[in-house]
Amino acid sequence: MQLRRLVLAYALLGALAGCTETPADHLQRARDAIFAKNPDEALVEYRKAFDMLRQNESPETKVLRARALKGAADVYWLEQRKVKEAVSVYKELIQQCPQSPEALEARIILADLLRVYYRDLRGSIDQLTAALQLNPPQGAELQYQVAKIYFELGDYAQCELEAGKLIERFATSSYVDDALFLQAQAVHMMDGRRQEASRIYADLRTRFPDSELAPHALVEMGKIRAEAGENEKAIELWVDALKTHPDPNLVQDYISRARKRIANTTPEAVGQKAAAFDHKMGRPARTSVEAMGGTAEEAAADRGD
Template structure:
């Protein structure tokens, strides 16, 4: 009889522990609803204690939920970043295949990026999350690309952005990825040795990428920014007249026209500064002559020319 009771006790123990854990988790949720986060943490820990020796699949599900719940309390309710990160890591270590672990990796990546400046660690967490093919894969891949940009690893940023456009071709993040790719190429041009072939190559690639964005997504909110950036590339290459022409186009839709107009004004001044010393400015901008000046060529007026260059 004693042996039979022991067998029954062992058989019932896992079920009892899960029931106990479920009760504690419900109390934890009630405590959160009633704005008692510290009490919620106590209940989540009691739930985990009840499940400590239960290795059944059902127990693993409850463990993942309890750990995720505790981590969320630390982060969302108490704003204790260090403690939250620690519990999210515990969740990932103990229940790596759970849906909660996937969610935990995404939150942990943000904590690592914002609060610990551990950009590489954030990339690792997002990459691991992407390996699970989550429904928000395009967004997570875009975050990875942005993190590489933030690390100034522009070459890897270009690669990740291209991967996104190929893997998630119908995603709403494609135009963002193309723009980010162009920006990374632009930064590579700025970082290359002045006068080297790489500078021209990166500028051309960046310009083609911006043009691709404009052609594929003309209604994207990034399209006018891409036009403005193309003008910057032309100005950096020394072609101020083409830059002005491009910026005049950007003025039509750019959300910050004053910034675009300022760039146009500075480019006009650079053109003026490069006029030969012996050239008569009044003659150069005499609109009775057959040829138009650069201001008129891009839609400016004679009055604008007089204001910028004098009589």
């Protein structure tokens, strides 16, 4: 009888323990399910955790709620590749917990999803801009992404401005040479600013001579010279680029084309004095009769031929 009571007591304790499960317990089970390659079960556990946290607005609850939403969104995206569902949950996370570290990560991921899968470039820029306002550690990279998307949109003036922000605000970043190159490309696309673009490329080479973009900058400077009809100067720049450019065949092609343009626009034998002299030497000297306008036959008669 006593043993039976003891068993019942343990059973009651077990039931009570089941009733006192916490959101943290469900979050841990969700993580365990992901490790076990069971994303569907992980989603169930994240949902249970979120439902338990729905009515509570304490700071601790907000932290756990952000983790639950971020975990569920990551499962949809990283484990199941369900873009629509992932986008929806990332947006919900940003709305409910806008200042959380998870929301910052969600904005960065969401920006990429909007750009790649929905071609929503403006929406992507909005998310990156909002992320930048939180002063993230990867600020230079995010600023570069903003400038690149504006270039993709064809808004070259804004691209120039955004690249300039990176150069000014993140002067010690490894993205500065990338920003200079992108800025020069944007300036080159705008009418009447070729020389300014060339100066930016030259600045990149001066400030970052060992950058992998330095030989590419030389090639672009050569293109600008060629566009202006300065093919000889373009060839000089491209020959210099050959020393370090990763695709020398491409550079050789530019050089070959420039040399053909020079040949096609140069009159035959101009300045070739020897050829001109040989041409004159190969013709018999004109007689006085010919000089006066007489025919060759009259000249022969005058010579007694």
